[in-house]
Amino acid sequence: xxxxxxxxxxVGLSLATLLSQKNxxxxxxxxxxxxxxxxxxxxxxxDEYIEKFFKEKKLNLKCTLDYKEAFEGAKFVIIATPxxxxxxxxxxxxxxxxDIIEKVISVGDPNTVMxxxxxxxxxxxxxxxxxxxxxxxxxxxxxxxxxxxxxxxLYPSRIIIGEKSKRAEEFALLLSECALKxxxxxxxxxxxxxxxxxxxxxxxxALRVSYFNELDTYxxxxxxxxxxxxxxxxxxxxxxxxxxxxxxxxxxxxxxxxTKQLLANYKNVPQNMIEAIVNSNNTRKRHxxxxxxxxxxxxVGIYRLTMKSGSDNFRASAIFDIIRNLKYAGxxxxxxxxxxxxxxxxxxxIEHDLNSFKNNSDVILANRLNEExxxxxxxxxxxxxxxxx
Numbered sequence: 286x287x288x289x290x291x292x293x294x295x296v297g298l299s300l301a302t303l304l305s306q307k308n309x310x311x312x313x314x315x316x317x318x319x320x321x322x323x324x325x326x327x328x329x330x331x332d333e334y335i336e337k338f339f340k341e342k343k344l345n346l347k348c349t350l351d352y353k354e355a356f357e358g359a360k361f362v363i364i365a366t367p368x369x370x371x372x373x374x375x376x377x378x379x380x381x382x383x384d385i386i387e388k389v390i391s392v393g394d395p396n397t398v399m400x401x402x403x404x405x406x407x408x409x410x411x412x413x414x415x416x417x418x419x420x421x422x423x424x425x426x427x428x429x430x431x432x433x434x435x436x437x438x439l440y441p442s443r444i445i446i447g448e449k450s451k452r453a454e455e456f457a458l459l460l461s462e463c464a465l466k467x468x469x470x471x472x473x474x475x476x477x478x479x480x481x482x483x484x485x486x487x488x489x490x491a492l493r494v495s496y497f498n499e500l501d502t503y504x505x506x507x508x509x510x511x512x513x514x515x516x517x518x519x520x521x522x523x524x525x526x527x528x529x530x531x532x533x534x535x536x537x538x539x540x541x542x543x544t545k546q547l548l549a550n551y552k553n554v555p556q557n558m559i560e561a562i563v564n565s566n567n568t569r570k571r572h573x574x575x576x577x578x579x580x581x582x583x584x585v586g587i588y589r590l591t592m593k594s595g596s597d598n599f600r601a602s603a604i605f606d607i608i609r610n611l612k613y614a615g616x617x618x619x620x621x622x623x624x625x626x627x628x629x630x631x632x633x634x635i636e637h638d639l640n641s642f643k644n645n646s647d648v649i650l651a652n653r654l655n656e657e658x659x660x661x662x663x664x665x666x667x668x669x670x671x672x673x674x
Contacts (some may be wrong), residue, residue: 286308286309286360286361286459287308287309287310287311287358287359287360288304288308288309288310288311288359288360288361288362288363288459289310289311289312289313289355289356289359289361289362289363290304290310290311290312290313290355290362290363290365291312291313291352291355291362291363291364291365291366291385292313292314292364292365292366292367292403293312293313293314293319293320293323293329293348293365294330294365294367294538295330295332295429295431295434295538296365296402296403296427296429296434297312297314297363297365297366297402298312298323298328298329298330298332298335298434299332299335299429299434299435299437299438300363300365300402300427300438301323301346301348302334302335302338302339302344302346302435303435303438303439303460303463303464304459304460304463305344305345305346306342306344306345306463307462307463308345308459308463309345310344310345310346310347311346311347311348311349311354311355311359312346312347312348312349312355313348313349313350313351313352313355313356314348314350315350317350319348320348320349320350323346323348324347324348326339326340326344327339331432332432332433332434332435333432333433333436334433334434334435334436334439335434335435338435352385352388352392353392356388356389356392356394356397357392357394358394359394359397360396360397360398361397361398361399361400361456361459362385362389362397362398362399362400363400363402364382364385364386364399364400364401364402364403365402365403365427366381366382366384366385366403367381367403367538368381368382368403368404368405368542369542370541370542370545370546372545375545375549376406376546376549377404377405377406377409377542377546379403379405379406379409381403382401382403382405382409383413385399386399386413386417386419386422387417390417390419395421396421397421398421398422398423398452398456399421399422399423400422400423400424400425400456401422401423401424401425402425402426402427404426404483404484404487404539404542404543404546405424405480406480406484406546406549406550407477407480407481407484407550408477408480409424409476409480410422410423410424410447410476410477410480411476411477423446423447423448423450423452423453423476423479424447424448424476424479424480425444425445425446425447425456425479426445426447426479426480426482426483426486427483428441428442428443428483428486431537431538438460438463438464439463439464439465439466440464440465440466441460441461441464441466441469442470443469443470443471443472444457444460444461444469444470444471444472445472445474445479445482445483446471446472446473446474446479447474447475447476447477447478447479447480448473448475448476449473449474449475453473454473457471457473481550483543484543484546484547484550485547487539487540487543487544488540488543488544488547488559488562490528490535490540491535491540491543491544491562491566492558492562493528493529494528494532494534494535494540494566495535495562495565495566495569497515497528497529497530497531498531498532498534498565498569498668499565499568499569500514500515500518500531501515501531501668501670502569502572505576505668511531511668511670512670512671515529515531515670528674529671530669530670530671530673530674531668531669531670532603532652532653532668532669532674533569533570533573533603533604533607533650533652533668534566534569534570534573534603534606534607535566535603536601536602536603536604536605537601537602538601541566541601542601544559544562544563544566545563547559548560548563566603567606570603570606570607570610571610573607573668574607574610574611574614576666577607577611577616577648577650577666578611578614578616580647580648580666581647582616582646582647582648583616583617583647584616584617584618584619584645584646584647585611585616585617585618585619585646585647585648585649585650586618586619586620586621586636586642586643586645586646586648586649586650586664587604587608587618587619587620587621587622587633587650588621588642588649588650588651588655588658588665589621589622589651589652589653589655590602590604590605590620590622590625590630591622591624599622603652604650604652607650608633612632618633618634619633619634619635619636619642619645619646620633620634620635620636621635621636621637621639621642622635623637639657643658643660643661643664646661646664647664648664648665648666649661649664649665649666650666650667651665651666651667651669652667652668652669653667653669653672653673653674654667654669654672
């Protein structure tokens with residue numbers, strides 16, 4: 286079976302790698318450098334399992350810049366292009382998804398089924414069916430972690446399909462047959478419910494991050510031991526020991542925009558908690574800024590723009606709001622980020638030499654601690670309690 290995948294970020298590339306074990310997969314991207322890397326089995330993103338599969342597995346995978354080459358003859362077109370949240374309209378910008386839908390329609394094969402993996406607002410699938418006069422499209426949310434996207438496809442927590450049909454069952458079977466986990470839970474539902482599952486799942490994760498961050502803020506300001514409190518709380522099996530390491534705030538591809546989108550979907554629906562989750566993240570970043578300013582630094586060093594261990598992505602990283610807060614307060618900023626080759630990022634200096642970075646920083650801001658900072662630990666400000674995540 287030929288499967289086309291539009292977009293080769295974490296979602297698209299992990300699915301392309303997964304499905305090309307047993308199917309012909311043609312991936313589409315608009316960046317030639319990424320296309321060339323994938324065709325030469327060099328992963329353009331940091332993901333341990335994708336890199337491993339590229340080296341060790343025989344994959345029937347090709348990447349192209351030509352959408353017609355990708356889409357013609359494909360049974361499924363998986364749409365995995367970004368949807369960024371637009372603060373002016375209070376909704377996702379779905380233009381890149383709709384661009385792919387229009388391209389698939391232009392190829393003219395009514396047997397091609399589009400599966401949207403991009404995160405979308407509740408009601409999107411129904412709206413594009415009406416707008417374009419089509420029925421060959423449904424939504425299937427993804428639940429992946431940056432840096433572990435292929436692993437999460439190989440061992441999925443569940444497969445959610447936003448349609449109840451034979452083609453939906455066929456698509457679910459494609460995913461489950463290529464996974465390594467046995468007896469994967471598969472749930473079929475209507476598109477609106479599937480769209481809501483994605484937003485509510487990510488907002489709950491944001492809630493959990495915010496909860497432990499606010500616990501940590503309380504402990505820090507009251508002079509208490511955060512780790513002891515979290516250990517005691519999380520021994521309750523109903524709470525558990527996962528996803529509980531304090532941070533500078535939630536960021537990344539999904540949580541900031543998905544929480545805001547869910548809040549926008551709550552228009553005319555009573556709520557308090559959803560808005561509080563969005564506001565809590567801003568409060569946490571202001572608190573972190575205040576704690577740094579209390580130290581009276583002239584220069585603050587930012588150790589890594591990436592907020593997670595094992596990730597090379599820093600889009601929408603929570604650290605950026607803290608950097609802007611510090612700059613507004615008149616603090617000089619230098620950044621150590623080994624994935625960047627430039628000497629500047631936006632208006633900030635990039636220091637490529639780690640020792641110079643540490644020596645020139647009055648305070649070193651590290652969302653996640655690393656052993657290469659231990660010789661200057663007295664300068665380091667972090668809320669990393671468990672040295673993971």
